[in-house]
Amino acid sequence: MAGHRVHDDIGEILFSEEEIRAIVARLGQEISSDYSYIDGVEHKLILVCILKGSVVFMGELMKNLTIPVEIDFMRVSSYKGTYPDGEPTETLTLERDDIRNSDILIVEDIIDTGNTLNWLVNKRFPEKYQPRSVKSVTLLDKPSRRLPGLENFKADYTGAKIEDKFVVGYGLDYNQKYRALGYVGVPKPEVIA
Ligand code: PRP
Numbered sequence: 001m002a003g004h005r006v007h008d009d010i011g012e013i014l015f016s017e018e019e020i021r022a023i024v025a026r027l028g029q030e031i032s033s034d035y036s037y038i039d040g041v042e043h044k045l046i047l048v049c050i051l052k053g054s055v056v057f058m059g060e061l062m063k064n065l066t067i068p069v070e071i072d073f074m075r076v077s078s079y080k081g082t083y084p085d086g087e088p089t090e091t092l093t094l095e096r097d098d099i100r101n102s103d104i105l106i107v108e109d110i111i112d113t114g115n116t117l118n119w120l121v122n123k124r125f126p127e128k129y130q131p132r133s134v135k136s137v138t139l140l141d142k143p144s145r146r147l148p149g150l151e152n153f154k155a156d157y158t159g160a161k162i163e164d165k166f167v168v169g170y171g172l173d174y175n176q177k178y179r180a181l182g183y184v185g186v187p188k189p190e191v192i193a
Contacts, residue, residue, distance in 0.1 A: 028064025040068030053109035056171035114150035
């Protein structure tokens with residue numbers, strides 16, 4: 001990590017690289033166990049990475065699975081407020097014809113208001129893609145930030161719950177910066193002022 005001058009912008013490290021490795025290994029074991037029937041032929045599991053923040057987590061998670069998986073990518077633009085008022089839009093869609101016969105695991109880096117993932121799991125996938133099943137995994141979760149009506153919403157697999165702090169690193173950004181950091185940290189107040 002030497003050479004990352006951006007380290008100077010980080011005031012607090014919430015999860016070190018080692019801690020994240022342990023969290024992702026645990027998630028990999030849980031998911032592999034639950035999906036042990038997946039053989040990649042009769043039963044296919046597609047990991048769907050929600051760009052861009054989830055790309056680092058997705059890369060590490062897939063290496064920690066002992067079942068065969070395929071991968072794909074989606075991009076979703078969220079607005080504040082629950083749908084239908086603030087319905088997210090897909091700005092990069094899944095272009096494949098085998099989703100109806102597949103199990104889908106949506107891979108997110110963080111749940112904040114819950115709007116994006118709730119829409120994907122409970123509306124978009126069931127209505128548009130109609131997979132055999134759809135579940136979700138998130139590395140981080142900020143339960144205190146949920147929109148009214150989504151207080152009880154959570155992913156099927158959660159890496160760690162965190163307080164309502166602005167976090168960057170391991171894929172997460174501030175103005176597109178800090179995604180390449182290997183750890184999750186909180187920028188110094190003057191950096192995000
Ligand atoms: C983040 C994150 C989730 C969403 C969570 O993405 O990756 O998709 O916000 O927020 P919510 O629970 O309030 O819907 P963002 O829009 O920042 O895009 P990025 O991943 O490209 O940084």
